[in-house]
Amino acid sequence: xxxxxxxxxxxxxxxxxxxxxxxxxxxxxxxxxxxxxxxxxxxxxxxxxxxxxxxxxxxxxxxxxxxxxxxxxxxxxxxxxxxxxxxxxxxxxxxxxxxxxxxxxxxxxxxxxxxxxxxxxxxxxxxxxxxxxxxxxxxxxxxxxxxxxxxxxxxxxxxxxxxxxxxxxxxxxxxxxxxxxxxxxxxxxxxxxxxxxxxxxxxxxxxxxxxxxxxxxxxxxxxxxxxxxxxxxxxxxxxxxxxxxxxxxxxxxxxxxxxxxxxxxxxxxxxxxxxxxxxxxxxxxxxxxxxxxxxxxxxxxxxxxxxxxxxxxxxxxxxxxxxxxxxxxxxxxxxxxxxxxxxxxxxxxxxxxxxxxxxxxxxxxxxxxxxxxxxxxxxxxxxxxxxxxxxxxxxxxxxxxxxxxxxxxxxxxxxxxxxxxxxxxxxxxxxxxxxxxxxxxxxxxxxxxxxxxxxxxxxxxxxxxxxxxxxxxxxxxxxxxxxxxxxxxxxxxxxxxxxxxxxx
Ligand SMILES: Cc1cc2nc3c(=O)[nH]c(=O)nc-3n(C[C@H](O)[C@H](O)[C@H](O)COP(=O)(O)OP(=O)(O)OC[C@H]3O[C@@H](n4cnc5c(N)ncnc54)[C@H](O)[C@@H]3O)c2cc1C
Ligand code: SF4
Numbered sequence: 001x002x003x004x005x006x007x008x009x010x011x012x013x014x015x016x017x018x019x020x021x022x023x024x025x026x027x028x029x030x031x032x033x034x035x036x037x038x039x040x041x042x043x044x045x046x047x048x049x050x051x052x053x054x055x056x057x058x059x060x061x062x063x064x065x066x067x068x069x070x071x072x073x074x075x076x077x078x079x080x081x082x083x084x085x086x087x088x089x090x091x092x093x094x095x096x097x098x099x100x101x102x103x104x105x106x107x108x109x110x111x112x113x114x115x116x117x118x119x120x121x122x123x124x125x126x127x128x129x130x131x132x133x134x135x136x137x138x139x140x141x142x143x144x145x146x147x148x149x150x151x152x153x154x155x156x157x158x159x160x161x162x163x164x165x166x167x168x169x170x171x172x173x174x175x176x177x178x179x180x181x182x183x184x185x186x187x188x189x190x191x192x193x194x195x196x197x198x199x200x201x202x203x204x205x206x207x208x209x210x211x212x213x214x215x216x217x218x219x220x221x222x223x224x225x226x227x228x229x230x231x232x233x234x235x236x237x238x239x240x241x242x243x244x245x246x247x248x249x250x251x252x253x254x255x256x257x258x259x260x261x262x263x264x265x266x267x268x269x270x271x272x273x274x275x276x277x278x279x280x281x282x283x284x285x286x287x288x289x290x291x292x293x294x295x296x297x298x299x300x301x302x303x304x305x306x307x308x309x310x311x312x313x314x315x316x317x318x319x320x321x322x323x324x325x326x327x328x329x330x331x332x333x334x335x336x337x338x339x340x341x342x343x344x345x346x347x348x349x350x351x352x353x354x355x356x357x358x359x360x361x362x363x364x365x366x367x368x369x370x371x372x373x374x375x376x377x378x379x380x381x382x383x384x385x386x387x388x389x390x391x392x393x394x395x396x397x398x399x400x401x402x403x404x405x406x407x408x409x410x411x412x413x414x415x416x417x418x419x420x421x422x423x424x425x426x427x428x429x430x431x432x433x434x435x436x437x438x439x440x441x442x443x444x445x446x447x448x449x450x451x452x453x454x455x456x457x458x459x460x461x462x463x464x465x466x467x468x469x470x471x472x473x474x475x476x477x478x479x480x481x482x483x484x485x486x487x488x489x490x491x492x493x494x495x496x497x498x499x500x501x502x503x504x
Contacts, residue, residue, distance in 0.1 A: 007094035007113055009068070009086055011079070013103060014052050015398060016270045017059045018226060020118045021096045029086060031093065032060050033078035034071045039211050042388070046202065046213040047221070047361035048395045053198045055224040055269050061194065062225070075103075079110060100399040101318045119270050120307050121278070122146060127311035137312065137418075140165065143304030150275075152282055152303060153296060160285075161292045165300075169293040170245040174435050180255035181243055186262060187235035189220055189228050215340060215358050215393070222265035222362070222395055229266035233277055236261040237284050245294035251366050251434040253352050260364045261298070264396035267306070274302050312408070312418065313400040321387055321399070324407050326415030327422075327466055329380035333389055334501040340393070344503040347454055348440035349430055350375060361395040366433065368394075373410025374425050375504075378458035380465075383413035421475040424462050427453030448491045454504035461496040464489055 010022045011031040022030055034056055039049055060067045068085055072078030083090065090111035097117040098104050107114055116123060122130075130145055131137055144164055147153060153160045175181070205211035223229040243259035252258060266272050278299050285295035313320075336344045342354035353367045363372075368390075376386045387406045391397045408418030427444030431437040437444045442453040447460055463470070463483045470476045483489065 006092070008092045009082075009088055009094070011082075011093050011095040011107075011112060012059075013095075013098050014056045015099055015268055016096055016119070017055055018119075018270045018273060020273055021270055023094060023096065023115055027066065029068050030063050030066050031068045031070070031079070031082040031086075032056060032063070033075055033082065034069070035073065035075045035078055036071070036205075036210070037074050039205075042392050043212045043214050044392050045215040045357075045361035045395065046217045047215060048392075048397070049202055049211070049213050050195070050198055050217070050220060051222055051224060051265060051361075051395050052269070053201070054195050054220060055271065057194045057198065058225045075106060076110070079112075102399075119267075119274070120310050121150065121274055121303055122307050122311065124311065124314060127307075127315065131311075131315055137308075137315070139304055139308045142308050142311075143300060146303050146307065150278075150303065152278055152299060153285070153292075161296075166245065166293040166296045170297050171249045172246045173432055174247065174250040174252045176435075180252055181247060181258050183243060183257075183259060184239045186240070186257055187231050189223060191220055195220055195224075215361055218359055221360055222262060223271060224266075224269075226271050229263075229271040232262060232266060233272065233280055236263065237280055237289070241281060241284060241294055241298060242290040243294065245291065245297035248297055249366055249433055251349075251364075251370070251436070253348070253434070253436055253439065256356050256360070256363065258364065259294075262362075265362075267302075268396050268398055268401070274306065278303050309404040310400055312404045316403055316414075316417070320414065321403050321407055322384060324413040324415075325383050326413055327377075327380065327411075327469060329377075329411070329413065330382055331380040331501070333381055333385050334503070336503045338389070341503075346441050347504040349434060349436040349455070350504060352436060357393055361393060368405075369410055369423060370425060370430060370433065373406070373423060374455065375458070377411050377422060377424055378455070378462045379501075381411075383407055383411045386411060415469075416473070421473055422462075422466075422470070424459050425455070426459035427456040430455055447486075448488055448495055452495065454496075454499070457492050457496050460486060460489060460492045464493055 008025065009029040009031060012021050034053070060069045068082045070078040070081045072081060091113060094113040094115055095107050097114050098107060099117070104114070130142060147159065147164070199217065202211065202213065206213060223232045240259040240261070244261070247259050250258065263272065263277065267274060267277070281295050281298050284290045285292055335341070340354050340358040342351040342358070345351040345354060349371050353363055353371045356363045356367070387402045390406050391399065391402055404418055407413045410423060412419055412422035427437065427442070431444040443451045444453045444456060446452045447457045460483060463479055467480060467483070470480065486492070
């Protein structure tokens with residue numbers, strides 16, 4: 001990839017909507033393609049389809065006369081039409097390296113000048129040089145390198161406050177006997193004529209059968225423009241960041257946002273530069289608006305996890321998602337899961353999570369990992385189908401986020417390349433970190449019988465079924481010893497297999 005030499009126009013994709021993705025001439029034309037086939041290929045959540053179209057069209061309006069906006073069946077056809085309108089050749093156009101293998105292949109085939117990716121803190125070269133020769137790519141090591149490189153929350157060579165990791169101060173369970181964290185309602189976008197048009201278009205495409213979506217068509221909850229994204233950042237920093245650290249790992253049935261930022265969607269659309277978000281959060285700590293545990297906890301997510309996940313997508317290669325299935329998991333996703341049908345589900349944690357996804361196409365990190373990922377892991381859901389499901393259901397999902405989060409972290413489908421052990425957990429852990437169990441018909445401590453928590457029985461059955469694959473992993477040695485002490489494991493395994501794909 002090179003600097004654009006003689007480009008006269010820039011091409012941006014739908015997740016490259018900030019100014020930092022435009023590196024052709026500063027007043028030159030910007031090609032924006034709305035490809036219908038991208039929507040037709042899969043059944044996306046309605047909220048996701050709406051958000052992406054709304055954000056793209058808002059960007060076109062912002063660009064005004066500079067926008068060469070083409071609505072087309074495919075990117076290839078749209079690009080050729082844009083070239084014809086401009087009277088340009090492919091090599092006159094520059095594009096920032098797109099965010100998937102498929103899109104990078106396409107722009108290479110088209111002969112467009114491709115420059116280095118934007119939207120992350122570390123460059124691809126910086127990550128490669130850190131990763132080369134390492135046996136394990138530990139996120140904490142990468143994060144510390146990035147803290148040193150950027151100087152964020154640093155006091156010379158040392159971390160501000162003397163500790164790199166303040167997880168011990170965080171990770172609190174939800175407050176007992178309170179329905180919510182009691183924080184002010186987040187800032188919400190106000191829909192406009194562009195959203196109205198998007199809604200009309202989606203309705204008419206659904207009516208003529210060319211596009212299908214799933215999930216509720218609720219009000220748009222996520223920022224679709226740079227100024228909306230800036231409002232969302234300020235609202236988060238002012239009202240919720242202070243509580244982010246302590247409650248980042250907790251879940252409350254009646255408080256779907258808690259102290260989370262809701263910034264993944266605008267970050268992944270390219271509306272926000274992560275460095276600016278990190279710097280705003282650091283400033284909030286330096287001016288005593290928020291405690292270090294919250295500022296560090298949040299910066300760890302963006303400077304650490306988000307960048308690490310992005311770079312791993314490229315580092316692990318184009319076959320990582322399609323070829324990983326170390327646990328030989330082949331269960332197809334059941335219908336109730338595919339259709340977000342909570343009506344058939346008794347387990348309060350799963351039922352609430354399905355409802356939340358249906359309503360908004362978003363739940364925070366812990367339901368994704370501890371409820372959805374954990375269930376998919378225990379049930380042996382096919383990793384590729386599960387990845388596809390996450391990509392379609394979540395407003396902030398893109399191929400690059402799926403690799404490490406779904407294949408590596410949630411499903412352990414790579415056999416331990418990314419995570420040191422499978423993230424399997426029984427009902428006792430869910431009870432500690434959520435308030436779902438008190439309103440559930442099942443009992444988190446029970447593993448057999450009509451009241452048995454399906455996560456608890458599923459946890460033991462998972463360990464039993466995968467014992468041979470997990471033997472030798474010292475992080476699972478204790479759980480395997482506990483498994484050996486269970487006198488009723490055969491009953492547990494039988495119960496789980498008899499339930500099959502029946503909604504839990
Ligand atoms: C199974 C699974 C699937 C996920 N799918 C997605 C996805 O499709 N898109 C996505 O952006 N994130 C995904 N995540 C990571 C994380 O759950 C979301 O980034 C977060 O819940 C978004 O909400 P928020 O903006 O309020 O985040 P906050 O809790 O406020 O966190 C701040 C920011 O940190 C970043 N971040 C934190 N953890 C991660 C991570 N593991 N990977 C990437 N970014 C991270 C996000 O940009 C997020 O906005 C997934 C995690 C798991 C376990
Ligand atoms: S008892 Fe089990 S199924 Fe019910 S909410 Fe708790 S963890 Fe979920």
